[in-house]
Amino acid sequence: MLQTISILLENKPGALLRVTGVLSARGYNIESLTVAKTFDPELSRMTITVEVEDRLRAQVIKQMNKLVNVLQAADLTDAPAVIREMVLLRVRCPQESRTAVLKEAEIFQARVVDSSVEGFAIEATGDPEKLDEFIDVMRSYGEIEVTRSGGVAMSLESKKLKLQPPVPAPAAVQTIS
Amino acid sequence: MAFFVFRTLNRHNLESGDYMQTAGNLQDAAKADQPGKLMTGAEMLLECLVREGVDCFFGYPGGVTLPFYDALYSHHIRHVLVRHEENACFAAEGYARATGRVGVCCATSGPGATNLVTGLVDAMMDSIPIVAITGQVTSKLIGSDAFQEADTFGITRPATKHNFMVKSVHELPRIVHEAFYIAKTGRPGPVLVDIPKDVFQARGHYEPVDSIHLPGYKVFTEGHTGQIRRAAQLIWEAERPFVYAGGGIIAAGAAPELRELVELVDMPAVCTLMALGGLSSSHRNFISMPGMHGSYAANMGLTECDLLIALGTRFDDRVTGQLQSFARHARVIHVDIDPAEVGKNRTPDIPIVGDVKKVLQRLIKALEELQPEFGAKKTDSRHAWWDQLRTWMNDHPYDRPRDENMIKPQHLMDEIDRLSNGQAIVTTDVGQHQMWAAQLIRFSEPRLWINSGGLGAMGFGLPAAIGAQFARPDKLVFSICGDGGFQMSIPELATIASHGLPIKIIVMNNGYLGMVRQWQTLFYNNRLSAVELDCFPDAEKLAGAYGFKGRTIDKPWELSSALEEAVKEAGPYLLNVKVSPDENVYPMVPAGGAISEMVLGPPQPVAVG
DSSP states (O other): EEEEEEEEEEEOHHHHHHHHHHHHTTEEEEEEEEEEEETTTTTEEEEEEEEGGGGGGGEEEEEHHHSEEEEEEOOOOOSSEEEEEEEEEEEOOOOOOOEEEEEHHHHHTEEEEEOOOOEEEEEEEOOOOHHHHHHHHHHSSSSEEEEEEEEEEESSSSOOOOOOOOOOOOOOOOEOO | OOEEOOOOOOHHEEEEOOOOOOOOOOOOOOGGGGTTTTEEHHHHHHHHHHHTTTEEEEEEOTTHHHHHHHHHHHOOOOEOOOOHHHHHHHHHHHHHHHSOOOOOEEETHHHHHHHHHHHHHHHHHHHHOOOEEEEEOOOGGTSOOOOOOHHHHHHHHSSSSSEOOOOHHHHHHHHHHHHHHHHHHHSSEEEEEEHHHHHHHHEEOOHHHHHHHHOOOOOOOOOOOOHHHHHHHHHHHHOOOOEEHHHHHHHHTTHHHHHHHHHTTTTEEEEEEETSSOOOSSSSSSSOOSSTTTOHHHHHHHHHOOOEEEOOOOHHHHHBSSGTTTTOOOEEEEESSSSTTTSSSSSSSSEEEBBBHHHHHHHHHHHHHHHHTTTTHHHHHHHHOOOOOOHHHHHHHOOOOOOOOSBBBHHHHHHHHHHTTTOSEEOOOSHHHHHHHHOOOOOOTTTSEEOSSSOOOOOOOOHHHOOOOOTTTTEEEHHHHHHEHHHHHHHGGHHHHHHHHHEEEEEEEOOBHHHHHHHHHHSTTTTTOOOOOOOOOOOOHHHHTTSSEEEEOOOOHHHHHHHHHHOOOSSSSSEEEEBBBTTSSSBBTTTTTTTTOOBBBBOOOOOOO
């Protein structure tokens, strides 16, 4: 089953690899992954959808939380959350279908970003399921080429972020010869 | 020139994460401590190591670590030169396992760093605190396939609890202290710090680090009060309670609490391979080791108990066998510092995430509070349970065969046990000898038994003994190896000779890769493929080549005196003991089987009438 995980992590080199490493080490296939800075440039937020057996989902979250760079990992699969994705789609359609394609785009609230003799390039955002339908509809009009961004998720519950406070470092040492 | 370096800050205060500065007024003699003093990265690293209380570390120099080794030349910290980087990490592990302190090893870039990987994975599997320092090529050459360049940061990422690449000399002190903090707190583990050559050489103003801030690194210590109370209630109500103690007991220093717990409730306890010595082997409540080669009573006890109290352990497949039948009638209390282990293999009825020492202290208090009311409820069932356990123990003790003309491996272990009397440090390599040593040698306290458990890395035993001897110069150290594992560590005989380490190297020599041979005999129709270890060197000549004593024996009547001679020898001693090659380790739980389905001995010949 597809699990959606939202992770708040430190924006440091290698942090992304650590997170994906936890998943690849266990052989889970990552369906999609997005990551970008938050309003705090030291932190990034990552959304991952990964194919995991139901009974292992809690384990995956615990393994993520173990990572030093990860501040918080949350399972958003069943939680109240908003998930949005973007699709860039190029469709080659014959002359007769051009108006129909534009109409479909309008129905899905998609924007045409490029128009040429061969067809259109269309940008759509929304729920991943809605985008699946959009792609299916467009496929019926001709050859398509698709680039998906992967889902970006945000929890609708406010979870208190538990950050660790600083601890004292070892003090100076007395040397006697 | 002898230096004594005293740590004035109690290590435990650091682990409990309290904010108070516990160091008082310090007369700081170390010249580097004047704030803002200009020094090189290499000198800063040494200053940080001293602050962390490192008195001894193990390494092998190379091109990119030259600046570091140059600074080391005029520094008082002790560096032990090994003969292979893999052994630097194993030695650091031996040091860490023998003391509980962070073991430190150092290697150069490229092949030096990659040679550390086995040791790092071993420390990761057994949760041993290690800080590994590796050199890296100059920053501007990184990624250009420079000489002796390897992506150490990438290669060691899955092999470590955490790793760092130092980009500038200004962040070096902070990173080194963070590395030590991560290595020794929570569930301990290996941390690697990769330092490019130009960072070692760069000069900066050294500012002592006051505090360590890792917002995402959570350390759980306390344990939930409600859960602890519920656990205490269940313990008094259990008719067949059973304690399953793992490596976490050793890591937390919780041996006194474990003993208090088992005595308070008068419960049987097993110690896993990683926990031997956590409860004294001579304690009347100790039921030996469980699992694939554990004792009959231990495995039956685990199978038939009604309350399993798992302390600092991870339900590893070697212990549990087939999970569905493991402790099939029991409710489970699981205490561990790593939340990812609790519920990983077995969903506990009472999960308690915390430091097992602290949790046990609170659990014992809760038990004492409930004792007047509930303490005597199940006394009769408990007596019946002990009767059952003692029957199992008496009916199926460990096999201790003897032969007139050949030395049986079990006889060797019994003799070592006699000489150790629960006091010596024993390191083993991996294989049959490791299992027999675990079964038959007693340990009266923690940190005497040192072996590679989770990874099972051959070549571990001898370098680990080196680390342990440096850590505990006062102790008698036995390094028991098989003939296979010993031959993987021969280079370190030079290290032993160089420092005159009085390690007693006992090679249990059956001429085979014993454990693999055992599996081939039992499961592959005795097709012995690539397990014959011929051309073992003459021990007397080999030890003599390194300037110390060696001897080979193969007769049972020589065993006692040869071992006593080895122990009496002031310096190192190599004793090659030729043992019967046909012995198999029993009991044995076949892979994937239930631990109650043990094979107790060789198949008996059937008489055909």
